[in-house]
Amino acid sequence: MELQLEQLRQQCVQCQRCSLCQTRTNVVFGTGVPNAEVMFVGEGPGQNEDEQGLPFVGRSGQLLDCYLQAIGLHRDKNIFIANIVKCRPPNNRDPLAEEWEACMPWLRQQFSIIQPKIVVCLGRIAAQRMIRPNFSVSKEHGQWVEKNGVFFTATLHPAALLRNPIQKPIAFEDYVAIREKIQQICTHTYSSNTK
Secondary structure, X not given: OHHXXXXXXXXXXXXXXXXXXXXXXXXXXXXXXXXXXXXXXXXXXOHHHHHHOOOOOXXXXXXXXXXXHHOOOOOOOOOXXXXXXXXXXXXXXXXXXXXXXXXXXXXHHHXXXXXXXXXXXXXXXXHHHHOOOOOOHHHHOOOOEEEOOEEEEEEOOHHHHHHXXXXXHHHHHHHHHHHHHXXXXXXXXXXXXXX
């Protein structure tokens, strides 16, 4: 599993399927453990992520890590974090349809290797690509949708919470619900942590 993921990463960093390859510094493949039962998916890398080649490493990543830690999750111990697109859209604009369509096969391959039981979409773009096109994160965050035996939910993107801090308690409720779902259906996510 680890070897498969590494081989996929090596292929992905060479990707030239869309024009984002011309402006990227690094491909942001994803990070975490290959046997993760829980996968977090954002829309795409920002400037810090593009520079470091890792997802969610800027201010929004620091906030995400705080939420994860509060419910016993850690990107290097028991989850995997990825994005819909692996290269930064210029000026952090939303990914274009042709960009995410070109990139989705990478995410699908990550899914087939990792085989998560729970997928948490971070923000509108990820939720509308992975749950359904008209999904409203502001109205439907924290709700669960089962697709082919995998449970999907969405929460507010950490960057949106930085812009609108009054929503942080609402997002925290989503993370508490994620912890409860993990405790219900996952077998080893919390085996090496305290709950």
